[in-house]
Amino acid sequence: MQTLQRLEGIDFSTIHTVLCLIGALLAVYQMQLVSHEHEDWADPVLIRWGRRIALITLAISLLLLVLYADARQWQPWPPQIALVLAVIVMLGVRVLAIHARIHRDRRNRRSFMGTLTAANRNHHR
Numbered sequence: 001m002q003t004l005q006r007l008e009g010i011d012f013s014t015i016h017t018v019l020c021l022i023g024a025l026l027a028v029y030q031m032q033l034v035s036h037e038h039e040d041w042a043d044p045v046l047i048r049w050g051r052r053i054a055l056i057t058l059a060i061s062l063l064l065l066v067l068y069a070d071a072r073q074w075q076p077w078p079p080q081i082a083l084v085l086a087v088i089v090m091l092g093v094r095v096l097a098i099h100a101r102i103h104r105d106r107r108n109r110r111s112f113m114g115t116l117t118a119a120n121r122n123h124h125r
Helices: 002-007 013-036 045-072 078-123
Strands: none
Touching: 013 045, 013 078, 045 078
16 A cells, blocks of 8 residues: 555656557557558458557557546556556567568578579579
8 A cells, every 4th residue: 555655646647648659659550560561461351450440549549548638637547557558568569579570581581582592503503
């Protein structure tokens, strides 16, 4: 209980605003990355659009949280900060996983092309 009482004196509004903006940007970035890298090509159209709608709704909700907090002079609670932070971690892990797959695919493509080039050279000798 003393920890919560100590937290009551801290102004979390700046931290909340920054975290919400980072979360909104990550949601939009993940949506763009999944579409651009064709991560969802095997999914049915309804699933693809559902994912897009969910990510854009998440981004808009985080931005509306910032506007609401500012308009009402609302002091976010620590659990609210933890919730936004958890969303950022989930989005960030997914973005890192997509980037790791892109890096892995490029490396595999280069080694495959190198194998084809070497095989082609050996074939023409």
